[in-house]
Amino acid sequence: MIRIGIDLGGTHIKIGAVNEDGRLVKWLQAETGAGRPFPVIIGDIAAGIRQLLGELGLTESDIASIGAGVPGYADDRTGRAINCTNLGWLDEPFRNEMQCYFDCPVHVENDANAAALAENSVGVSKGCGISVLITLGTGLGSGIVLHGKPLTGFHGAAGEVGHMTLVPDGLLCNCGRAGCVERYCSATALVTHARQACLTWPDNGILRLAGGDPKAITGKMVIDAAKAGDEIAMRIFMTFAHYLAVTIDNVINFIDPEMVVLGGGISRAGTFLLDAVKSYIPPCEMGQKRPMPRIELAALGNEAGMIGAAML
Amino acid sequence: MIRIGIDLGGTHIKIGAVNEDGRLVKWLQAETGAGRPFPVIIGDIAAGIRQLLGELGLTESDIASIGAGVPGYADDRTGRAINCTNLGWLDEPFRNEMQCYFDCPVHVENDANAAALAENSVGVSKGCGISVLITLGTGLGSGIVLHGKPLTGFHGAAGEVGHMTLVPDGLLCNCGRAGCVERYCSATALVTHARQACLTWPDNGILRLAGGDPKAITGKMVIDAAKAGDEIAMRIFMTFAHYLAVTIDNVINFIDPEMVVLGGGISRAGTFLLDAVKSYIPPCEMGQKRPMPRIELAALGNEAGMIGAAML
Numbered sequence: 001m002i003r004i005g006i007d008l009g010g011t012h013i014k015i016g017a018v019n020e021d022g023r024l025v026k027w028l029q030a031e032t033g034a035g036r037p038f039p040v041i042i043g044d045i046a047a048g049i050r051q052l053l054g055e056l057g058l059t060e061s062d063i064a065s066i067g068a069g070v071p072g073y074a075d076d077r078t079g080r081a082i083n084c085t086n087l088g089w090l091d092e093p094f095r096n097e098m099q100c101y102f103d104c105p106v107h108v109e110n111d112a113n114a115a116a117l118a119e120n121s122v123g124v125s126k127g128c129g130i131s132v133l134i135t136l137g138t139g140l141g142s143g144i145v146l147h148g149k150p151l152t153g154f155h156g157a158a159g160e161v162g163h164m165t166l167v168p169d170g171l172l173c174n175c176g177r178a179g180c181v182e183r184y185c186s187a188t189a190l191v192t193h194a195r196q197a198c199l200t201w202p203d204n205g206i207l208r209l210a211g212g213d214p215k216a217i218t219g220k221m222v223i224d225a226a227k228a229g230d231e232i233a234m235r236i237f238m239t240f241a242h243y244l245a246v247t248i249d250n251v252i253n254f255i256d257p258e259m260v261v262l263g264g265g266i267s268r269a270g271t272f273l274l275d276a277v278k279s280y281i282p283p284c285e286m287g288q289k290r291p292m293p294r295i296e297l298a299a300l301g302n303e304a305g306m307i308g309a310a311m312l
Numbered sequence: 313m314i315r316i317g318i319d320l321g322g323t324h325i326k327i328g329a330v331n332e333d334g335r336l337v338k339w340l341q342a343e344t345g346a347g348r349p350f351p352v353i354i355g356d357i358a359a360g361i362r363q364l365l366g367e368l369g370l371t372e373s374d375i376a377s378i379g380a381g382v383p384g385y386a387d388d389r390t391g392r393a394i395n396c397t398n399l400g401w402l403d404e405p406f407r408n409e410m411q412c413y414f415d416c417p418v419h420v421e422n423d424a425n426a427a428a429l430a431e432n433s434v435g436v437s438k439g440c441g442i443s444v445l446i447t448l449g450t451g452l453g454s455g456i457v458l459h460g461k462p463l464t465g466f467h468g469a470a471g472e473v474g475h476m477t478l479v480p481d482g483l484l485c486n487c488g489r490a491g492c493v494e495r496y497c498s499a500t501a502l503v504t505h506a507r508q509a510c511l512t513w514p515d516n517g518i519l520r521l522a523g524g525d526p527k528a529i530t531g532k533m534v535i536d537a538a539k540a541g542d543e544i545a546m547r548i549f550m551t552f553a554h555y556l557a558v559t560i561d562n563v564i565n566f567i568d569p570e571m572v573v574l575g576g577g578i579s580r581a582g583t584f585l586l587d588a589v590k591s592y593i594p595p596c597e598m599g600q601k602r603p604m605p606r607i608e609l610a611a612l613g614n615e616a617g618m619i620g621a622a623m624l
Contacts, residue, residue, distance in 0.1 A: 073603070128466075129466055130465065130466050146463075151567070152568070153442065153567055153568020153569070154440075154441055154442050154568050154569055154603070154605065155568055155603030156568070156603075157568040157602065158566065158567050158568040159566065159568075160566070161565070161566060163565050164561075164562040164565045164566060165561060165562055166480065168478065168479060168555070168558050176594075242480075243480070246477045246480050250476040250477055250562070251566070253472040253473070253476045254470065254471065254472070254476060254563070254567070255463070255465055255470050255566070255567075256464070256465020256467055256468070256470040256471075256472070257465070258466040282488075282489060291385070291466070291467030291468075291469050293466065
C-alpha cells in the first residue's frame with residue numbers, strides 16, 4: 001500500500017507516492033493554474049494521481065489514503081479548504097470533491113503543518129513530543145506538531161507566526177497590518193533591505209552578484225555575499241538573524257517545544273544561518289539557565305510537503 | 313469525596329476543598345514563609361490540609377487527590393517543582409514529599425496553568441477546545457488548555473507570555489532581557505508609566521488619588537482615574553490596552569484559540585478593559601475577515617488557582 005501526498009502551491013502542484021516507511025518513492029509535478037474553477041483543479045490532481053499510479057504499476061486499490069497540504073486555512077474534521085488566498089479558494093469541499101474520484105480516506109491540512117508533520121515523523125525532529133517548523137521562503141510559514149499530530153487551532157488557523165507582530169507599529173505588511181514577522185524574517189525582507197541599502201552604498205558585494213541591477217537581487221545573493229565577507233551583506237544578514245532569533249524566542253516562551261526546525265529556501269544557508277540565529281538567543285533568564293529546545297535545520301527539503309500530506 | 317487544591321504563592325498559601333462539581337466548598341490561607349526549607353513548607357501545607365478536613369468533618373480517606381499550582385516551572389510527570397524563584401525551590405520532589413503525609417494521587421503544575429484549567433472546566437471558557445488565560449497582576453502570567461488538559465510544554469515551561477518580546481530592544485526586564493511583554497502589560501507597567509508621567513504632568517487625577525505621593529500609586533488608581541475621565545490616566549491606560557491587544561493578537565496568530573480569557577487584578581476593570589483591548593485588535597487580515605476567538609473576562613477570580621489545582 002502507498003499513501004498519496006499532495007503539496008498544493010500557488011504555482012505548482014506536487015503529487016507524491018509515499019511508502020509505509022514514510023519514504024517518497026516517486027513524484028510528479030504539474031502547473032496549478034490558480035484561478036481556474038475548484039473542480040477543474042481537483043480533476044487535474046486526480047489525473048495526476050492516476051498517472052503516478054500508472055508509472056508505479058499500481059492501481060487505485062493500492063492507495064491507503066490521500067492527503068493534501070494547502071496554502072491557507074483548512075479543517076481536516078470537515079475536509080474543507082477554508083481560505084487559500086493564492087488559489088482563490090474559499091470554503092471548498094476538498095474531501096468530498098476528491099472522493100468523487102477515489103474511494104479512500106482523504107485529508108486536508110495547512111501546508112506548513114504538513115511539512116512540520118513530515119519532519120516530526122521521518123525528518124530531523126523525528127519523535128519529538130512538541131516541535132515547531134519555521135519555513136523561511138518568500139514569506140514565513142510555520143507548523144506545530146504536538147504528540148505526533150498537527151496543532152491546527154480552533155479554526156484551523158494556528159501557526160501564523162509570519163503574521164505575529166514583531167515590531168509594534170513597524171513596516172506595513174501585505175496583510176494590511178504593521179510590523180509582522182514576515183516583513184523582517186523572509187527572503188522578501190532580505191531583498192527589500194538589500195535594495196534599500198544599495199541606494200546609499202552601491203559599492204557592495206550583493207549588487208555585484210546581481211550584475212549591478214538592484215531588481216535582480218535575491219535572498220540567496222544577500223547570503224552568498226555575507227558568507228564571502230561583504231560588510232553591507234553581513235549587516236543585513238545579521239539584522240535578519242537577530243529578528244529571527246527574537247521570533248524563535250517568542251515561540252519558545254509560548255509553547256516550550258523540544259525542537260525548533262528551520263526550513264524553506266533560506267535554510268539552505270545551513271550552519272551560517274543556524275550559528276547566527278543561536279548567537280542572538282540568550283540561554284539565561286532571571287539570572288538562571290532556562291530550558292532551551294534544540295534548534296536544527298530541516299532534513300527533508302522540498303519533499304517535506306508531500307511526505308507530511310501523505311501522513312495526515 | 314473531595315479534591316484538595318493548593319495555590320502556592322510567594323506570600324500566601326491557599327488550600328481549598330473542591331467538590332465533584334468543581335465548586336470550592338471551603339478554604340483557608342496561611343503565610344508561605346518563603347525561604348524556609350522545602351520540607352518545612354510542605355509540612356505546613358499538610359497541617360493546613362488536616363485543619364481543613366477537620367473543619368469539614370472529613371478524614372484523609374475522603375481525599376480523592378491533591379493538586380498544587382506553583383509559581384514557576386513544574387513537571388507533573390515526575391511530580392517535581394523544577395524552578396520556583398519566589399520560593400527558592402529548585403527541582404524539589406513535591407509529590408514524593410507530599411505523599412509522606414497523604415496516601416493519594418498528588419499533582420503539581422504551574423499556577424497559571426492551574427487557573428487556566430479551572431476557567432476551562434467550570435469558568436468562563438468551560439468546554440472550549442483551546443483556551444488561553446492571561447492573568448494581569450504584578451506581572452503577566454499565562455496558561456494554555458488544550459482539550460481539557462494544560463499544555464505544559466516539553467520542559468514544563470510553556471505559556472511564558474510575560475517574557476515574550478513585545479518591543480525588540482525595549483525596556484529592560486527583571487529577567488535580564490529587554491522588551492518583555494510584562495514590562496508593558498501588567499500593574500507594574502501601569503504604575504511605572506504613571507509615576508514617570510507625574511514628573512512632567514503632576515496635575516493629574518492619578519496623583520490626586522494617591523494623595524500626592526507618586527510612590528503610593530497603584531494600578532487600580534490609574535484605572536480609576538482613567539474611568540473618571542482624567543486625560544493623563546486615559547493615555548497611560550490606552551497605551552497599556554494597545555500593547556495588551558498586540559500580545560493577545562500574537563497568541564491568536566500562534567495557537568488560534570477558541571477563547572482568550574483575561575484574569576488577575578487588572579481584569580477587575582471589567583468591560584472598560586475589555587472594550588479598550590478589543591478596539592485595538594483588527595478583525596481583518598489580507599483584506600479578509602480572519603477567524604477570531606472570543607475574548608472574555610475570567611469568572612472565578614482568586615478561587616481559580618485552588619479550583620484548577622484540585623482538578624489536575
